[in-house]
Amino acid sequence: MTPRGQAPVRAAGCVLWRRSRDGGLEICLVHRPRYDDWSYPKGKLKRGETPLEAALREVLEETGHHCVPGAALPTARYTVNGRPKVVSYWAAEATDGAFVPGDEVDRLAWLSPAAAHNRLTRPGDRIQLTAFLNTVPTT
Template identity: 80%
Template sequence: MSDPVRAAGCVLWRRSRHHGDIEICLVHRPRYDDWSFPKGKLKRGETALEGALREVLEETGHHCAPGAVLPTARYLVNGRSKEVSYWAAEATDGVFVPNDEVDRLAWLSPPVARARLTRPGDRCQLDAFLKSDPSGA
C-alpha cells in the first residue's frame, strides 16, 4: 500500500465584531462544490504546521496564530489514503480575495458551520475545537 497523501489545515476562527461570539471560517471550493476548513497538500520538506499556515493564507488571505492541535482526519480519496493534520488557529489579519481554488468564504456561528460542512467527518475537528475552549473563558 502506498504512503498516504499528507495535508494540513486549520479550524480558523475569530471573534465577531458585532457580538463578540466565536465565528468559524469555511471556504467553498468550486472544483469540488464543497464547504470545508482551509487545508491543502504539504509541499516537499514542509512541516504539517507550516503547510497548515500556508494553506490558510493562500485560501483565505488571513494570517493566523496557531493554537491547539486537533484530531487528524483520515479518509480515502480516489482509493488512496489521505491524512489531514489540523490546528485551531485564530485569524489575526487579512482580507479574502476570491481565486480559482476558493471562490467564497463564510464566517459562521459554530452550529451553522457544523451544518454547512460538506464532509460529515469534518465535524470531528469542529467539535474538538469547541471543547478546547479557544476563548480562554
C-alpha cells in the first residue's frame, strides 16, 4: 500500500525491438487514440498474472507480434488520476506477427532508437529506451 492507502495500479510492457534489413535496430511504439500518445506496448495485469506474462500478452494484443523476452528494464513509477502506477518492463525481440489496428491501438511505428526517443510522448519512458540500448545484443 502507498502512504495514501491506495494499492498501486500494476502494469507491464516491453520495449519491443527487431533488426532492420540493414542490421540496425528498430523500436516499436504504439499510438493509443484514447490518450493520443506514443508509448511502448503495455497494460494492466490481470488477476493471477505475473508481470512478465502480462507484458507478453499486451505486446501480442497491441502489436500482433509474438516476442522473446530479454533483460528486465527499469520499472516506471508515476501517478495517474491521483493513483500510483507501477509498470514493469522487459526488452523483447519481435519474432513473427502482423499489426491490425484496433480501438485501443490505432497505429504502430518501427523507428530508429533516435526517432523513438523523440516520438515517445512521456519523457519518463526514455529511461527504458536508454537502458535497453545499454543491454541490446550487438550482433
